[in-house]
Amino acid sequence: MYNFNKLYEPTSVEEALRLKKEHPEALLLAGGSDILIKIREGKLAGCDLINIYMLEELRGICLEDDGSILIRPLTSFTDVSMHPVIKGHVPVLGEAVDQIGGPQIRNIGTIGGNICNGVTSADSATTFKTYDAVLELTSMDGIRLLPYAEFNLGPGKVDLRPDEIMTGIRIPKESYENTYGHYIKYAMRRAMDIATLGCSVNVRLSKSKDSIDRLRIAFGVAAPIPIRSTHAEESAQGHALDAALLEAVAEGALADVTPRTSWRASKEFRLQLVKELARRATKAAVEKAGGTING
Amino acid sequence: MANKNITCTVNGKQRTFAVDVRSSLSDMLRGNAGLDSIKHGCDVGECGACTVLINGKPFNSCIYMAIWAEGKDILTLEGLSDTKGTISDIQQAFIDEGAVQCGFCTPGFIMSSIPIINKDTPSSREEIRKQVAGNLCRCTGYEHIVDAIEKTQKKRIAEKKQN
Amino acid sequence: MNIIGKPLNRVDAYDKVTGKAKYTPDLVSPHALHAKVLHSTIANGWVKEFDLSEAWKVEGVVDIVTCFDVPDIQFPTAGHPWSTEPKHQDIADRKLLNARVRCYADDIAAVVAETEIAAEVAVRKIKVTYEEYTPILSIEDAMKEGATVIHEEKPNNVVVHSSYEIGSFEEAIKEKGLIKVVGDYETPIVTHCHIEPANSFAYMEDGKIVVVSSTQIPHIVRRVCSQALGVGFGTIRIVKPYIGGGFGNKQDALTEPLNAYLTTRVGGRPVRLAYTREETFACTRTRHAMKFHIESYIRPDGSFAARSIEAYSNQGAYASHAHALVANSVNGFRMMYPVGAIKGEAYTVYTNMPTAGAMRAYGIPQIGFALEAHVDDIVAKTGFDSIKIRKQNMMKLGFVDPVTTITCHSTGLEECIDKGEKYLSYTKKRKEYEKQDGPIRRGVGMAIFCYKTGVYPISLETSAVRMLLNQDGSLQVQMGATEIGQGADTVFAMMAAETVGLTMDKIHMVSKQDTDVTPYDTGAYASRQSYVSGLALKKTAETFKKKLLEFAGFMLKCDPWDLDIKENYIVHTNKDERLLSVAEVALESCYSMTNSQHISAEETHHCTDNTYSFGVCFVEVEVDIPMCQVKVLDIINVHDSGTILNHQTARGQVHGGMSMGLGYGLYERHLFDPKTGRMYNDNLLDYKLMTALDTPDLHADFVETYDPTGPYGNKSLGEPPTIPVAPAIRNAVLNATGVAINAIPLHPQRLFGAFTDAGLIK
């Protein structure tokens, strides 16, 4: 039995938006795999909930007319990783969320919840960062499109207004076209674990497949929020596919990350992982793109 | 707290339960339906002992709200054997392979293994391990559990080929 | 033997795969009240005052009990047989709820309410005023001059300090030409992780307090509850249904004493006290963290001339099993390599950490790690062969331990080593892997162990069994020995069938213990049951068979000496001709108009022997240096546990133990806030119990010996498999990288430090 106070059960997004406006303090209940845990812990005991889990309108993935990928927030991790659009265009996203928890968590956990929960370890976050995802934030007043780059304000804090519901995540065509990505989740266990460090990389190679046309890289748990590493990206731009590329990316990454020491891992160890994951993820992405790292 | 009627299919039968809306699915299935095979090792989605199938997929019933069960098709371990006591192949494999020790994780493991044994192509042991990684067992080291699932999957695939 | 040794399916497996097996939570009355304990938010100090006003306002609250209300009785909790000699009795150092707070999350008050939520809410609304002292978390801090006294009975915080010396260490080290090797080793606090959390429910009936509980030791828990409440043993009744694992945690009184008390406060209404996973981790028992200092003096021929050990065991807040653990560790140090002069010294020290208690293999995984790591350190320093030096110095057949008199009645250790070596091609690979460079390297490692069987002569070993003949010729077997997942009921059924002469389907194990009717046995621990309780069962079966044959003789008008029972039939001794079925005898004996007898037997076996089991672990690993990760590529345990009673369940025990050993070596540890003593990782997401995906394929093999003291040639198996794994992994990492790491687990953060220090990571 969960110790919450009121439960609102909208049957449409419209009703949910109205309820959210009327009860801005009420929390949206999606798959619940963050919120229900916090209620059990007592952190959110006695809260009010708006149950959106049953709103089918908010589920599913499609390719829009302009070629952008639209992911509705209630799509489960399992459905994200199995979906042909994801497999066809951004397989790395499916691979990333396939490393979340275990099968049961991947069935209940939603992609929207992962983003809106706002933690730096969220396994989908780095890939969305690297793909310059755009969030669709809806309220009674309309839709606000926000680059995901601007969404995370601090640990567990996101730019979601009290009357808003996230109704979609978009990845523009220009962003995913001809890219190959790789995600490495570094954790203590191979399942049922929160990342000690996460690194998502995607690359677009030059036509001759011998240099980097564009590289994008993001880290989770390397800073209070998931971050892109612009230094690494800039130093990779136009770089030949060689050992120096991996070093340049690793060094560039170090310039952007600010990991901290916690009881889970020390700052120094996380820095070691930043370098190593940057190298390995870049190498893997390049290889997926049909390139080879020489030397 | 408000009560609500939830209608769903449980182990093949349509049922309606009046539940406190704060109930988890496991509260409803254990408390209202008496399906005690569902075990609780953590109550927060970390151990898998409470796993049931909802529309064929494994979920932790401790972190699944009872109200979400409306219209769903739910299968628990009790649904795998009939009133005569005949059990399914996967249950028999758990017995024969020695995959059961204290037995507290067993119902959850058997439920998680159903989607695996229903596959048309054989899974590697590594894939099987991944598909049951949301279920923790302290007794067995998983060895005999993986054996039981692997053998049952092979058996079913062979049977499908014959038919 | 006809039945013993067969890989038969478990007798409880059907119930467990169908959900019919009932565990404590499945038996709770739907109208039970719910209790929640208020745990302290400081680790060291006193509760000065409570403000209960807000808590009482919560709808549904029935009772609130604080540490100022409970009986002023200190009681022990350890699952040891009681001793009638005061100096051997367990330390009575806690009350049902404690005003003197000795660890973070100590039990200080409890709420009983109509619903779980009401109890939870009310507990949160209790306001507490504390007098707070700085928490003492380490052994060093606890032993410092002037450290805050945690229990007034032990003014220097040392629970017990003990020592022994075999021969003269000082004399022995004077020998010329000895090589000295010194090492310091450390093991972490880990936890049992049984999947069923600690829980019980209690009610009153017939003037008695009944506690249904997930315990390994119903008869001991009855005694502890009676002591805690200050009532007679007979006033308490403990019922133990199926349990979802224990591993030693439930070899301690956990929720039962308080719950027994709570029901008396609410007029005997049923009260459920179910710990959450978080409470089970933070507020029950843990495995003792230990530190060891070992010095060895080795002769040029590889023989051990002298060895010494100093051991420190972090007991945490309450004594529980206390010094018995580290005493076992330093004894194990001596027994494994019982040559040359040996001295040992051990300290058990109170701190403000969670209470440590029994856990699978009771102090031996700790010393097993330290000792077997140390032997490889000797090998690294001297260049001796790692297998030869072990074989040369290890315990041999006929060894009698000078301190405990425990005798080596059988050993297959040498064959175990050979089997493991061959399986892994250890010697060859070890050479190959010695000189590698590059970021990813391989290594092999091994470790051996010895383990006692039961607790004699340190404590009492006693067991009683009752057998009752049913009218259909089947047999009820009642035992105080408990099924906790290890397969006890299955091997007991096999023993009964074997000795009486029945088939397995005729044996009904009464799996549930009820101390009102169950014969006395101390319960499941120390890998004792198949040995000690097995001896009691065999004795009972023999008496039972004799009585049955007497009645058959009466029916057949012949001398029972000429009769035997085979596969449910009375036969002529040495002839297979069936004279009568046991079912016919059973029916007649019950309903006979001339000679009605209810055939039953009950015997006690007071066991005054003990024996060693042995085994090895061989493992191959791959170390990814920049990623600070160890991957197990291949692993095997080979055990000499005497006769293997049932190969299926035995393999299962070995796999489970290996997995726990892998966790101990690579993943598991509890972490604490150094300022407050609060456990950081009190849940299954943060406590790294290996998932199926983290676990390699596990290989188990046996070398079967016949132990003359075991009922069927068998000796301990339940706990031992967990012992040799962690040191074998550590030694494999040493082989792979040249880096000797003296603390476990070898988790990435530790490897990062070690590899950085060794210059492997720059």
Ligand SMILES: Cc1cc2nc3c(=O)[nH]c(=O)nc-3n(C[C@H](O)[C@H](O)[C@H](O)COP(=O)(O)OP(=O)(O)OC[C@H]3O[C@@H](n4cnc5c(N)ncnc54)[C@H](O)[C@@H]3O)c2cc1C
């Ligand atoms: C055992 C376990 C293991 C886990 N392992 C992982 C892991 O490996 N990796 C990982 O990243 N996470 C992990 N998680 C965390 C969790 O599963 C994910 O963060 C998941 O995505 C949360 O989604 P949800 O819908 O279940 O959450 P909810 O709890 O329903 O929602 C999470 C937050 O987002 C808000 N929210 C949800 N949907 C919307 C929306 N559409 N609009 C606005 N706000 C919204 C909610 O109000 C809430 O604050 C784990 C959790 C558990 C219990």
Ligand code: FES
């Ligand atoms: S009880 Fe549901 S996952 Fe543990």
Ligand code: FES
């Ligand atoms: S059989 Fe005991 S936890 Fe799996």
